[in-house]
Amino acid sequence: MDATTAPHRIPPEMPQYGEANHVFELMQNMLEQLLIHQPKDPIPFMIDHLQRDNDYVPKIVILGPPASGKTTIAMWLGKHLNSNLLSVESLIAKEYSSLAADARRHYQKFQTLPNTLLVRLVQERLREEDCIRRGWILDGIPETREQALMIQTLGVSPRHVIVLSAPDTVLIERNLGKRIDPQTGEIYHTTFDWPPESEIQNRLIVPAGISEGETARRLLEYHRDIVRILPSYPKILKVITADQPCVDVFCQALTYVQTVHRSNAPFTPRVLLCGPMGSGKSLQAALLAQKYGLVNVCCGQLLKEAVADKSKYGEMIRPFFEKEMAVPDNIIMKVLRQRLDQQDCVERGWVLHGFPRDRDQAHLMDGMGYKPNRQALQMILNIRQIWETQDQSGTSPTSMVFFLNVPFDSIIERLTLRRTDPVTGERYHLMYKPPPTMEIQARLLQSPKDSEEQIKLRTDLFYRNSAELEEFYGRAITLNGDQDPYTVFEYIESGIINPLPKKVP
Numbered sequence: 001m002d003a004t005t006a007p008h009r010i011p012p013e014m015p016q017y018g019e020a021n022h023v024f025e026l027m028q029n030m031l032e033q034l035l036i037h038q039p040k041d042p043i044p045f046m047i048d049h050l051q052r053d054n055d056y057v058p059k060i061v062i063l064g065p066p067a068s069g070k071t072t073i074a075m076w077l078g079k080h081l082n083s084n085l086l087s088v089e090s091l092i093a094k095e096y097s098s099l100a101a102d103a104r105r106h107y108q109k110f111q112t113l114p115n116t117l118l119v120r121l122v123q124e125r126l127r128e129e130d131c132i133r134r135g136w137i138l139d140g141i142p143e144t145r146e147q148a149l150m151i152q153t154l155g156v157s158p159r160h161v162i163v164l165s166a167p168d169t170v171l172i173e174r175n176l177g178k179r180i181d182p183q184t185g186e187i188y189h190t191t192f193d194w195p196p197e198s199e200i201q202n203r204l205i206v207p208a209g210i211s212e213g214e215t216a217r218r219l220l221e222y223h224r225d226i227v228r229i230l231p232s233y234p235k236i237l238k239v240i241t242a243d244q245p246c247v248d249v250f251c252q253a254l255t256y257v258q259t260v261h262r263s264n265a266p267f268t269p270r271v272l273l274c275g276p277m278g279s280g281k282s283l284q285a286a287l288l289a290q291k292y293g294l295v296n297v298c299c300g301q302l303l304k305e306a307v308a309d310k311s312k313y314g315e316m317i318r319p320f321f322e323k324e325m326a327v328p329d330n331i332i333m334k335v336l337r338q339r340l341d342q343q344d345c346v347e348r349g350w351v352l353h354g355f356p357r358d359r360d361q362a363h364l365m366d367g368m369g370y371k372p373n374r375q376a377l378q379m380i381l382n383i384r385q386i387w388e389t390q391d392q393s394g395t396s397p398t399s400m401v402f403f404l405n406v407p408f409d410s411i412i413e414r415l416t417l418r419r420t421d422p423v424t425g426e427r428y429h430l431m432y433k434p435p436p437t438m439e440i441q442a443r444l445l446q447s448p449k450d451s452e453e454q455i456k457l458r459t460d461l462f463y464r465n466s467a468e469l470e471e472f473y474g475r476a477i478t479l480n481g482d483q484d485p486y487t488v489f490e491y492i493e494s495g496i497i498n499p500l501p502k503k504v505p
Helices: 013-020 023-037 042-052 070-081 088-092 098-110 115-126 129-134 145-153 168-176 198-203 212-232 246-257 281-292 299-308 312-322 329-340 343-348 359-367 408-416 438-443 452-472 485-497
Strands: 059-063 084-086 136-139 160-165 178-180 187-189 237-241 270-274 295-298 350-353 374-377 402-405 418-420 427-429 477-480
Touching: 013 023, 023 042, 059 070, 070 084, 070 136, 070 160, 070 246, 084 088, 084 115, 084 129, 088 098, 088 115, 098 115, 115 129, 115 136, 115 145, 145 212, 160 246, 168 178, 168 212, 237 246, 270 281, 281 295, 281 350, 281 485, 295 299, 295 329, 295 343, 299 312, 299 329, 312 329, 329 350, 329 359, 359 452, 408 418, 408 452, 477 485
Parallel strands: 059 136, 059 160, 084 136, 160 237, 270 350, 270 374, 295 350, 374 402, 402 477
Antiparallel strands: 178 187, 418 427
């Protein structure tokens, strides 16, 4: 591009391609790896990095006080995610490593490892092929802030950090009942998790250092160190209470490590709101546009403006308006395309409502390249979440759809009580915004479109097509739309901002 022509008019296809193929994240990740490893020849290094395709493998740190259950949670996560569990014990037990042999001798003598030695062990293990290919889970590492900073200096950066928390009295009581299976390394408890097999029961041993005094000393050390470690992971940290059943702790931990953190990539929201009349999509679109600077694109309003302006497309639309007939899809798309291609929509993003109303329109819009990257679809369905991407869906795996549940009676209440003052043009609602005087109320008029018969007709038409729209937009979240509109907005806003958890096989 010629720099003298700035500001550049970027074609709509370019940012859409970048978002769909995660180009920004790809370049950012490659640049990070180049700066960390500083290879002599960057080209072969980048080719090798791209061929590994391991940008999204687990990179997890689990911290917690003694007896918080962090090793158990780490083991369960490792099995579920098919990842590698790394602990001090497993690192020093590694065979055919002179570094691990030195660490074993030092640990047997002092029951601890110097920071430099532990970090070198971690670095050596993370360079092995299974950690590169399947990721890793650090159990109880780093132990101090110095270790955390040294690990970060080496370019080792976790994606998720979990800290387990529980009252000291609970931890001391829990630690006293801890037992270990020397063959498998599994941890059991005399009260909370006793194995049913007598063979396992007979071989369990009492681990060293679990007396009340020893546990209290270790807890004191942990509390002193953890407050200095946490600032090293400000945006990827989640604290989970360990004073609950272990299965519940695991479920919360698994949900968190499956979440994808927000990208730093430039993001131009393209939001789609669909629903029957009275479902609140116009208000939600206005709220989104106001808060995030999006262009509020109402399809029906675009058609009316085209007719009022007597434009080329307006003259094509006018006969259909006069005969109260539906405007053909190809004409609607021409008007819509003209608006969405304008520079404000390309730069700021848009929130579209009133189109599409059926699967054919959705296919038409998708085929012309207008693919929303965050979608909200309002329908009468039970609240449910669909995490798996449907192969036949027209949406990309990163998109989300909101299904808003609005009972028909509520739609009737919202629309049949609407009135307009013919003198001032002011709009009222007999229940939510009544006229201030009896004189105004006496002259109010109801639009023919707001009659119960017309509402039922148009609502039935929408829901006859809604099943196919649901199939086309196969990834969705259902919300209760029959509540305060600002509560609904918070749910929609959360869906636009926060990525979905990724599915783990």
